[in-house]
Amino acid sequence: MKQKTDRPSLPGEGDNDYARYMRTDALLALQRRPDEVVHRDELLFQVAHQSTELWLKLATSELTEAVCRVDAGEPSAAELLLARATLAVRLVTDQMEIFNHLSPKDFQALQPALGSGSGAESPGWRQAQAASRKLGLAFDRLLAAHGTDLVKLYSGEPSDPVYRLAEALVEWDDRVSIWRVRHYRLAIRVGSHGVIGTPGSPSGMLAKLIDYRFYPDLWQVRAALAMGGPTSEGSVA
Template sequence: MCPHAQSGAEAKPSAPESIVHEEKAQLDFSRSMSYGDYLQLDQVLSAQKPLSPAHDELLFIVQHQTSELWMKLMLHELRGAIRHIAADELAPAFKMLARVSKIMEQLVHAWDVLATMTPPEYTAMRPYLGASSGFQSYQYRCIEYSMGNKNPAMLKPHEHRPDLLAQVRASFDAPSLYDEALRLMARRGIAVPAEYLERDWTQPYVASPAVEAAWLEVYRNPQQHWDLYQLGEELTDLEDAFRLWRFRHVTTVERVIGFKRGTGGTGGVSYLRKMLDVVLFPEIWTLRTAL
């Protein structure tokens, strides 16, 4: 038979030709939404506007912008978890809290990239930062407040933006994640002091032997109180990750600027080191000694 002869109907395109034809159909996005459209990449990738001639300023900007994006997701998950705990819906709350812990792990590793900036490289761009500082992040402040670190002085940095102040104040005024956990325990029949169930939520949390006793009841009978026991461990994971995030922040700042004052007027490393002593869920940690 002639090698060019075809049997039956007209020959179909070869496999490579059909793939090329299919690819052409998928490469034309003139009439549909593209990847860049969906993610609004034009806006996102044009938001980096270095002010100095320093090569390393782009690293500094991207580091902080991506951190803010992760914090946006963190707040979304954290607020969702608080709502679910308040509604006695622990299964979705557990998933959300686990995701928050993973986001914090991501933020911990992000400091590794910023740590490649040396002191001379940072010094070259620092004058262009003005008084801008990470402690002015309204999203970070909402995270701190939602997790129970209620410091009214940290409302002030946001007073120049009433819209942002309203968001921060809403987190400041609301029960924290730990407050809602204790209220849940009380609804489940665990003896939690009444003054911890309805109080001024703007006041810093004060550790209590009675609250530790409540958690001990849960931890000594995990099978009987399995979901509360799991909640306790989710909170432990969360604070563990948060501590690592804070610690990595301190060491990175010390590596890059030493003990200079922060651009926002704080003590820099000395201020950040004080934050390492803040314990968000104290009885979750102290109960381990009593077990």
């Protein structure tokens, strides 16, 4: 029987295998040092945003694999991967509650440390958006391969794996939209992004994104069917 030892067996830096596998020395050194900060809440700000980038990295990985599964004709496997990506965005949204503990005054005080940085430059969100679009195209290819369209799909059985994948796409779209709404409200409450409705303000730009959807055709067919069904085969009102 192999005896457990306190000595690390993995290569890398750290006093134990947990530290070496998780690379905690590097991870915990990514935040600005106390002698670098202009305001103590920079740690709160960086931790929240850095962890967001990590969750989005996971979400993008799941979306990318889901594209492969869809193209392989495995909608059920893609649905499960999409559910994981959706949960990652939910966690990103939930952790935004920490910003309720950041006052406008304190945010203003730490702004010089941010330079001209903006959340619009987030690589995580850009990659997730690109993967979302690729997944939408893969879903279109799947419908074509099954010789069906959205009206036929939504008129069929909810147990259909392709139908379930369509609903998973709607849920992903909805969760990203919820994040956008939360981000917008925080920008108004804490971020000093201008009064609601001010032309050209950052808050105005965020507001325009609230109604954006990756998969508008899915939302349209669901709404049309709920209001009375398709006007003809293969089309919706």
